[in-house]
Amino acid sequence: MQTLADYYGKTLKFDKLTSYCPGCGHGIVTRLVAETIESMGIREKTMSVVGIGCGGFSHHYLEVDAIEAIHGRAPATAIGYKIAMPDHVVFTYQGDGDTSAIGLHEIMHAANRGMPITCIMVNNSVFGMTGGQMSPTTIPGQVTTTTTKGRDVHIHGYPLLVPEMMRAMKGVAYLARETVVDVKSINRAAKSIRNAFECQVKGLGFAFVEVISPCPTGLHLSVPDAYAYAAKETLSYFKPQVFKNELEKSDEV
Amino acid sequence: MKETLFLKNTEAFAESMIRCGIRCHFAYPITPATDVMKYTSRMLPEVGGRMVQMESELAVSNALAGYACAGKLGATSSSGPGMTLMQEAIGFMAAGELPCIMLDAMRVGPGDGDIIGAQSTYFQATRGGGHGDYRVIVLAPSCGQEIAELMPQGIKLALTYRNPVLFVVDGVTCQMTETTTFDEPYDYTADFDTSDWAYTGTADHPKRFLLTGSYTHEQGYEMNERMRRKYAEIAEKEQMWEQEEVDDAEVLVVAFGIHGRMCKDLVESFRAQGKRVGFIRPITLWPFPNKAFENIPASVKSILVVEMNHGQMVDDVRLAVNGRVPVHFLGKTGGDIPMCTLADMTREASKLLEGE
Numbered sequence A: 001m002q003t004l005a006d007y008y009g010k011t012l013k014f015d016k017l018t019s020y021c022p023g024c025g026h027g028i029v030t031r032l033v034a035e036t037i038e039s040m041g042i043r044e045k046t047m048s049v050v051g052i053g054c055g056g057f058s059h060h061y062l063e064v065d066a067i068e069a070i071h072g073r074a075p076a077t078a079i080g081y082k083i084a085m086p087d088h089v090v091f092t093y094q095g096d097g098d099t100s101a102i103g104l105h106e107i108m109h110a111a112n113r114g115m116p117i118t119c120i121m122v123n124n125s126v127f128g129m130t131g132g133q134m135s136p137t138t139i140p141g142q143v144t145t146t147t148t149k150g151r152d153v154h155i156h157g158y159p160l161l162v163p164e165m166m167r168a169m170k171g172v173a174y175l176a177r178e179t180v181v182d183v184k185s186i187n188r189a190a191k192s193i194r195n196a197f198e199c200q201v202k203g204l205g206f207a208f209v210e211v212i213s214p215c216p217t218g219l220h221l222s223v224p225d226a227y228a229y230a231a232k233e234t235l236s237y238f239k240p241q242v243f244k245n246e247l248e249k250s251d252e253v
Numbered sequence B: 001m002k003e004t005l006f007l008k009n010t011e012a013f014a015e016s017m018i019r020c021g022i023r024c025h026f027a028y029p030i031t032p033a034t035d036v037m038k039y040t041s042r043m044l045p046e047v048g049g050r051m052v053q054m055e056s057e058l059a060v061s062n063a064l065a066g067y068a069c070a071g072k073l074g075a076t077s078s079s080g081p082g083m084t085l086m087q088e089a090i091g092f093m094a095a096g097e098l099p100c101i102m103l104d105a106m107r108v109g110p111g112d113g114d115i116i117g118a119q120s121t122y123f124q125a126t127r128g129g130g131h132g133d134y135r136v137i138v139l140a141p142s143c144g145q146e147i148a149e150l151m152p153q154g155i156k157l158a159l160t161y162r163n164p165v166l167f168v169v170d171g172v173t174c175q176m177t178e179t180t181t182f183d184e185p186y187d188y189t190a191d192f193d194t195s196d197w198a199y200t201g202t203a204d205h206p207k208r209f210l211l212t213g214s215y216t217h218e219q220g221y222e223m224n225e226r227m228r229r230k231y232a233e234i235a236e237k238e239q240m241w242e243q244e245e246v247d248d249a250e251v252l253v254v255a256f257g258i259h260g261r262m263c264k265d266l267v268e269s270f271r272a273q274g275k276r277v278g279f280i281r282p283i284t285l286w287p288f289p290n291k292a293f294e295n296i297p298a299s300v301k302s303i304l305v306v307e308m309n310h311g312q313m314v315d316d317v318r319l320a321v322n323g324r325v326p327v328h329f330l331g332k333t334g335g336d337i338p339m340c341t342l343a344d345m346t347r348e349a350s351k352l353l354e355g356e
């Protein structure tokens, strides 16, 4: 009988219960990253640089060398690492708070620099670990512990569209927004994550994937309702799409 | 072959690190440290290295941390406000036991300070500007020649103890141009094997992970204890200072950096008049050279600490002296000449000699 370990090889660890809440989208995204690393055969030369927050735990479930960078600074840390180890594969794994609030500066400059690293931002539109506060990506009307009457754009500003901000940057080689709210989307997200790693291996430039993901705990919703909310409400603001794919221009697609 | 060059002391820092094997310098422009990156951007590529200009000091210090994770020794250079922005990552590197070499071309403060040289960052350098129980090894050269001589030592300390090492040089000294004789290039970093801890991928080791934020884990206590032991060992073994004419001194002048350098002339002129003045110049600011003060002779009536600030190192001198001798302070910061002159120092030391 085929076991999970047969399928995921060594990259995804099964000897530990995850700290993600039941139904959290992080579990799916972490698995997709593990599948990519395993299928590309790059585990031994892959380095994970994770952010602070729930996503910071992702490396606990991956058998790759890893560092937990300081709030928001994972892209800068990844750049330093990549300069030291140019033949290694380095990816950041951060939440929306880590990436687009405290770390917006680092992610934007990393994108613009165009160095081949892969950055994954799991966007659940809320600060999960700190208990459900407004994030830059909280959608209009969304209730959080710091927007108790719902996000009012006139008071709190508009949700931040991170890939859209990167679109014009020449250093960005792969740019996509995906989601894990249903099976079809998960398959598409798997492809984008794979492409974002391929881009790095081929040295084409910076690769970024935003993944819209439900946070049942932060949203104070049951798991099915959190998925339904993300699919309907969050995706109405954050439209999944591949913005840019330099792999298509490179000879081996 | 040794080589003597006529350089700004910021450039002497750059030249020293290149000669001693550092191949990556992360930086962000700030006066008066910018000359270091101008120099390395030109010279490092010639030896297969690079200067990486980042978008901020936050990015600089975190990129430096990422570089160090790979087991390689990188460097950065900055000044007062830039160092303030780097503190978060410096604390992170200390906690993660990641080595690096840094220069603080010290400016006047507080706030954004001004570009004028000073020694206003003594507290920040020696106490740590970040949170938690960590230490940074701090070296305080007093001229270009000493920067060159301390660089191999700094690299050894950084890699032996896996800890950030900070050179503090006041902005005035940094801007001075003088001759410095450099030893033949030698890669001191290559003397250290970092393969037993570096995060270089799992090809030759089981998974390693650097996590500095889990002190509640079982390993957290052990990790803090290991660092406490390490810092105690450094404090015991690595104190450095220079002293002259201490044995029969009545007044001891204590100063670091440029004022420490002036102590030589000061003491010489006092001795020429038969006046018993000696000096102690701390070279390591952390660990502070307490040993220099352990056995100060009974002849010493008082100590004068001279700094380019409002009195920061004077606290460490008082701790080291522990009430045995009165400790006085002379300091100046800001203004067109942001430092005490030889005349100021002479006047104050004379008063103490006369028991005023």
Ligand code: SF4
Binding pocket: A019, A020, A021, A023, A024, A025, A026, A054, A124, A128, A129, A214, A215, A216, A217, A218
């Ligand atoms: S708080 Fe939200 S993001 Fe964090 S683990 Fe729980 S469900 Fe996932």
